[in-house]
Amino acid sequence: MNRRLITTALLILCVLTLQAKKDAVPLYKRADAPVEKRVQDLLKRMTLEEKILQLSQGLLGGNDNANNIMPDDASMTVSPMIGSVIYTSTGPQQRNALQKRAMEETRLGIPVVFGYDVIHGYRTIYPVPLACACTWNPELVRRCCSVAASESRASGVDWTFSPMIDIARDPRWGRVVEGYGEDPYTTSVFAAAAVKGYQGDNPAAPDKVAACLKHFVGYGASEAGRDYVYTEISDQTLWDTYLPPYEAGVKAGAMTVMSAFNNISGIPATANRYTLTDILRRMWGFKGLVVSDWDAVFQLIHQNHASDKADAALKALSAGVDLDMTDNVYQDTLEQLVKEKRLSEDVIDEAVRRVLRVKFELGLFENPFTPDTPAALLTPESVKTAESAAEESMVLLKNEGGILPLKNVGEIALIGPLVTDDFNLMGPWTAHGQSSDVKGLLEAFKEEFGGKAELTYARGCEYSGTTDRSGFTEAIAAAQKADVIIACLGEYNNWTGENASRASIQLPPIQRELLEALDATGKPVVLLLVNGRPLDLSQAIEHADAVLEMWQPGIAGSRPAAGIVSGRINPSGKLAITFPFTIGQIPIYYNRRSPARDPNQGYYQDYPVEPLFPFGSGLSYSSFDYGNIVLSADRVDKDGALEASVTVKNTSERDGMETVHWYIQDPVCSVSRPVKELKHFEKAMIKAGETRTFTFDINVKRDFSFVDRHGSKILEKGDVYIIVKDRKEKVTIE
Ligand code: BGC
Numbered sequence: 001m002n003r004r005l006i007t008t009a010l011l012i013l014c015v016l017t018l019q020a021k022k023d024a025v026p027l028y029k030r031a032d033a034p035v036e037k038r039v040q041d042l043l044k045r046m047t048l049e050e051k052i053l054q055l056s057q058g059l060l061g062g063n064d065n066a067n068n069i070m071p072d073d074a075s076m077t078v079s080p081m082i083g084s085v086i087y088t089s090t091g092p093q094q095r096n097a098l099q100k101r102a103m104e105e106t107r108l109g110i111p112v113v114f115g116y117d118v119i120h121g122y123r124t125i126y127p128v129p130l131a132c133a134c135t136w137n138p139e140l141v142r143r144c145c146s147v148a149a150s151e152s153r154a155s156g157v158d159w160t161f162s163p164m165i166d167i168a169r170d171p172r173w174g175r176v177v178e179g180y181g182e183d184p185y186t187t188s189v190f191a192a193a194a195v196k197g198y199q200g201d202n203p204a205a206p207d208k209v210a211a212c213l214k215h216f217v218g219y220g221a222s223e224a225g226r227d228y229v230y231t232e233i234s235d236q237t238l239w240d241t242y243l244p245p246y247e248a249g250v251k252a253g254a255m256t257v258m259s260a261f262n263n264i265s266g267i268p269a270t271a272n273r274y275t276l277t278d279i280l281r282r283m284w285g286f287k288g289l290v291v292s293d294w295d296a297v298f299q300l301i302h303q304n305h306a307s308d309k310a311d312a313a314l315k316a317l318s319a320g321v322d323l324d325m326t327d328n329v330y331q332d333t334l335e336q337l338v339k340e341k342r343l344s345e346d347v348i349d350e351a352v353r354r355v356l357r358v359k360f361e362l363g364l365f366e367n368p369f370t371p372d373t374p375a376a377l378l379t380p381e382s383v384k385t386a387e388s389a390a391e392e393s394m395v396l397l398k399n400e401g402g403i404l405p406l407k408n409v410g411e412i413a414l415i416g417p418l419v420t421d422d423f424n425l426m427g428p429w430t431a432h433g434q435s436s437d438v439k440g441l442l443e444a445f446k447e448e449f450g451g452k453a454e455l456t457y458a459r460g461c462e463y464s465g466t467t468d469r470s471g472f473t474e475a476i477a478a479a480q481k482a483d484v485i486i487a488c489l490g491e492y493n494n495w496t497g498e499n500a501s502r503a504s505i506q507l508p509p510i511q512r513e514l515l516e517a518l519d520a521t522g523k524p525v526v527l528l529l530v531n532g533r534p535l536d537l538s539q540a541i542e543h544a545d546a547v548l549e550m551w552q553p554g555i556a557g558s559r560p561a562a563g564i565v566s567g568r569i570n571p572s573g574k575l576a577i578t579f580p581f582t583i584g585q586i587p588i589y590y591n592r593r594s595p596a597r598d599p600n601q602g603y604y605q606d607y608p609v610e611p612l613f614p615f616g617s618g619l620s621y622s623s624f625d626y627g628n629i630v631l632s633a634d635r636v637d638k639d640g641a642l643e644a645s646v647t648v649k650n651t652s653e654r655d656g657m658e659t660v661h662w663y664i665q666d667p668v669c670s671v672s673r674p675v676k677e678l679k680h681f682e683k684a685m686i687k688a689g690e691t692r693t694f695t696f697d698i699n700v701k702r703d704f705s706f707v708d709r710h711g712s713k714i715l716e717k718g719d720v721y722i723i724v725k726d727r728k729e730k731v732t733i734e
Contacts, residue, residue, distance in 0.1 A: 028365070029109075035360045039353050045108060048335060048345065051352045054083035054110065056331045057291060057323050060098060061088030080106050083323060083355050084159075084291075087114040090432050092156035092370035099368045110356075111364040115291075118160040118209070118431050119178060120144070121554060122151035123377040125426045125433035126386035127393045128496075128532050129164065129190075131551030133180035133576035134618070135392035136659040136683045138193035144389050145197025147382040150207035154375035155432070158362050159210040161258060161291075163194035165245035166215055169587040171580070172225025174500025177428060177532030177552070179220065181576030182589040182615060184241050185678045188248035195252040203255060204363025206371075213249040215260030215293055217275050218242045222262060225586070226501050231262040235709035236671065238264070238275075243711070247284055255288040255358050259321050261296055268303045270296040271312075276320030283711060289354040291323040292316060298327035309333050314343055322351035378437060383556050390553035391560035392657075395573040396619040398547040403524050405567025405621060406484060411454040413482035414445055415475045415518060416489045416511075417463055418530045424490075427532050427552025428497025437555045441488055441528070444558030448566050456482065460518075463492045464508040472517055479521045486565065487515055487544070488528045493552065496532030505583060506536045512543075519543035528561055534579040537612055549573070567621065572657035572683070574618030581612040590615035591674035622656025624686065625649045629722055629729040636700050637734050638715050644696045644722050644729070650686040659683040660694040663723040664704065669716060671708060676723055679703045696722070704733060 027033050028042035043051075058078050078085060080101035087095055095114050103109045120126050126144045135141065145163075152160060164178040165187050180190040191213065198211040218238060221231035233242065246257070259276060260269035269275065270292050280286045297316040298309065306312035310333040317330065324330035337343035359365065396404065406412075418424060422438035442457055449455060460475035462468060479485045489511045494500060506512065519525050527544035529535065532552050541547065548571070550561050563569035580588045584604065588611050595602050603609045627647035636642050648658055660683075663676040680696045680703075698704075705715040715733070722729050 031366050035357060038360055038365075039356045042108065042110070042356055043349060043352055046352070048338060048348070050081060050108065050110075051348050052331060052334045053079060053081040054352050054355050055317075055323055055334070055348070056082050056328065057084040057086065057115070057325045058082050059088070059326060060085040060094060060114075080112070081110070082112060084113045084115060086326070087116050087157055090155065092372055095156035096369050096372060103368050111359055111368040113158050113359055113362065113364060114156055115159040115161060115212075116152065116157040116431070117162070117429055118148050118152050118157065119162050119164070119429035120427070121148050121386065121431060121433060122155065122157070123432045123434075123437070124148070124151060124382040124386050125430055125437070125554040126389045127554050127557065128177045128427040128552045129180055130177050130532060130577065131393035131553060132389060133186055133190055134395055134551070134573040135389060136574060136576075136681055137392050138189050140385070140389050140392060141190055142193040142197035143385050145194045146200070147385055149198045149200070149209045151375060151377050151382070152209050153207055154370065155377070156370040157209060158364065159212065159256065160198055161212045161214060162198070163191055163211065163249070164214050165191040165249060166218075166220035166260075167241050167245065168220035168577070169589045170220075170222070170225040171505050171534040171577070172501055172503060172583070172586065173220065173222050174227060174496045174502065174533070175219070175498060176534070176577070177496035182578060183576065183591065183678050184244040186576055186681070187245040189681075191245045191249040192252035195249055195254045199253060199255065203361055204367070206367070210255040210358060210362055211249075212256040212258050212291065213246055213254045214258035215262075215269070216246060216257050216280070216290070217260060217269060218264050219260040219262045219269070227499050228261045231264055233264055239707040239709060239711050243279065246280070250280070250284045250286050255361060257286065257288065257290045259290055259292050259296060259316075261293050261299065263303050263305070268300055268305050270321055271300055271305055271315040271319045273319040279711065281320065287354070287357065289322045289358050290320055292321045292325045294325050295327040297321065297324050297329040310337055310342075313337065317343070317347055317351060322354045386554050387556035387559060390557035391563070391569055393551055393553065393573045394557075394560060394564060394571055395549040395575055395617070396546070396564065396571040397549055397579075397613055397617065398541065398544065399619050400545045403484075403545045404526060404548075404565060406565055409453050409483040411456065411482045412445070412449060413475075413478040413485045414442060414455060414457045414488065415460045415478060415485060416487050416514070417459055417461065418488035418490055418528070419457055419459070424493045425530060425552060425557055426554055427493050428500070430493070433555060439556060439558045441558045441561065444562040445486070445565075448559070448562035448568070461510045461514045464510060466509050468510070469513070472514060475514065476517055476521060479518050479523055482523060485518050485521070485523050485525045486528060487518055487525055488530065489515065490530035491532060491552075496552075504536075505533060506538075507540050512539055515540055515543045526565060534577055536580060536583050538582050541612065549575075570621045570654055570656045571618070572620060572659070574616050574659055575613055576615070578611045578615045579613035579617075581608050581610065585609070585611065591677050593672050594675050616661055620656045620658070622650050622652040622654045622658075622686070622688070624656070624658050625651050626725050626727060629724055629727045631722070631729055631731060634730065635732045635734055638700060638717075640700045642698050642700070642731065644698060645693050646724050646727065647691050647693050648686060649691040650688055653688045655685060655687045657683055657685050660724060662696040665721040665723055665728075666704070666706070666718075667721065668718055669706065670714070671706060673706060698722075700733060
């Protein structure tokens with residue numbers, strides 16, 4: 001009896017001691033407590049100074065990155081109380097050094113969150129996002145982003161400033177390369193895929209990072225393709241075109257959003273309460289954090305929207321920008337604004353909550369450090385994923401006389417600056433990608449054609465400049481003795497990306513001249529294009545028998561390009577953006593609204609009105625025959641659903657992948673709708689001779705409604721057409 005009593009007493013004592021110990025640990029440090037409670041607990045312990053520092057993002061880089069040369073002890077120059085840094089160093093050492101100070105030397109031990117621009121890979125660089133969209137394979141893109149996430153997190157980066165989901169319809173804008181093209185639906189699908197790839201189901205996992213939807217919103221509408229400039233966007237267009245990908249990204253669970261540089265019809269995106277608060281938070285329920293773009297808060301002064309730094313901070317924070325990237329404007333002004341009662345501390349608290357929430361959700365309080373062990377970078381599986389993406393992204397634009405795949409060629413002349421400039425194949429925003437990781441075109445063609453054809457190489461010319469033709473003689477001599485010429489032309493890697501607008505999107509004159517000279521030899525010319533934007537090929541196209549748009553394919557694009565040329569690979573990419581015939585047609589995109597006059601009027605007097613290669617273009621070595629669209633019903637009610645299907649027969653002797661694009665057209669609507677709008681796509685392999693059925697499961701509300709200029713969804717009775725290629729069927733909504 002006594003023994004039992006003693007045991008019970010001991011047990012009670014143990015439980016009480018454990019409870020006391022637990023109580024001694026502040027709630028915010030307890031991993032088992034709900035995130036919201038932890039956030040609240042931490043917030044109430046913080047001083048105003050600590051809160052303001054949480055709203056600041058600095059820069060921390062290693063001396064190993066050519067673009068961001070910083071001293072070895074850079075981590076000592078950043079306040080350990082800072083909310084976040086952009087981390088450009090290659091390994092976790094400097095991260096861990098700063099994090100150690102944050103965890104051990106600050107009063108509350110709040111971890112720093114480390115962000116970086118991992119746009120199309122961290123070390124394993126896969127194709128640029130515009131190319132990724134041309135795969136029409138969101139699952140593959142999800143896998144690419146997943147590789148990027150694991151390489152990043154293992155190297156000290158918790159958060160990527162990606163995906164960029166700005167709709168872009170002006171190829172003069174350099175940043176067209178960073179997004180998924182011109183179509184809101186396509187971009188929405190890839191936005192969700194990217195978020196899933198980066199964050200997975202649990203962003204706190206050691207191989208996941210937080211995603212960031214950028215640049216919110218309308219940045220792609222930059223006037224005349226110039227970067228950072230004004231954008232004129234009506235509310236209707238904002239809702240129709242620019243917002244849908246963000247809504248999809250938020251639905252997919254993106255933890256962060258970046259405010260854009262552009263001025264949206266008078267109110268800069270970084271001070272825009274309507275977009276940042278009314279839409280993003282109130283209408284869509286976004287709970288994550290909004291970071292400004294680089295210096296964007298300060299730039300409100302340049303945009304004639306703020307009188308000074310304090311005014312800029314007040315406007316950005318009140319509009320809904322929580323974290324201030326790099327310009328220290330919040331850090332320098334918020335305390336004074338509170339003292340002067342121009343800003344309530346409640347507004348700061350709300351922003352701090354959002355920053356802290358992301359840190360808790362990333363598991364940084366439990367795992368603030370990155371293991372300092374060699375990260376698994378560039379693994380064979382990762383390279384394979386990058387190669388698959390490159391393979392599926394390449395678009396065969398022209399193939400006259402079926403010259404490709406090459407047949408019975410004895411000698412091939414590989415000509416052009418891109419044959420050996422491996423670095424340029426990666427495109428812009430290469431994070432920690434290195435030239436030595438890239439398999440170049442020369443090497444890949446040697447492997448592909450080894451023992452089958454002789455290869456000669458001549459550079460021919462440089463990327464630009466009009467005078468130096470010294471390489472032409474060698475190139476023409478190589479061309480003359482070859483059976484086929486492969487011209488590898490295009491853009492230098494930094495001709496696209498940020499601050500890389502171009503008034504001409506033709507191949508530079510020297511490259512066009514070389515192409516003409518090669519064509520003049522009378523030998524067949526295959527043009528391999530490496531570029532990050534739609535080009536104006538009107539002057540070049542006639543000088544090539546075949547054109548393969550390789551894009552900037554990353555480290556592993558050369559083997560697929562050689563494989564498509566040899567026939568080992570059947571091309572399956574299709575354009576996610578229109579290629580204009582000439583620059584004078586810009587903006588040109590498939591989902592325009594119908595004009596007033598009949599189609600024979602309003603044309604250009606001097607140029608075609610149609611683009612050179614429309615959205616969705618892309619050839620295959622297989623040929624496909626489409627059947628008629630079959631509907632499960634031709635009358636539906638507003639809450640209804642129906643199924644549309646179409647058969648596609650591969651009539652060739654080659655297995656091939658085909659993407660079926662399903663469009664709708666609403667011929668009479670209270671807000672005129674575009675001539676057609678993509679609503680669904682599916683890519684699948686169809687074996688030689690086989691017929692496959694593709695299906696679009698239509699939810700009437702989801703697929704046939706449209707938004708008005710306030711963002712309200714409207715569904716009207718009447719006819720809607722379902723369109724696949726040149727097939728069209730009518731459905732009546734009752
Ligand atoms: C770009 C962003 C980028 C940020 C951080 C800005 O200049 O517009 O896209 O994420 O810099 O590097």
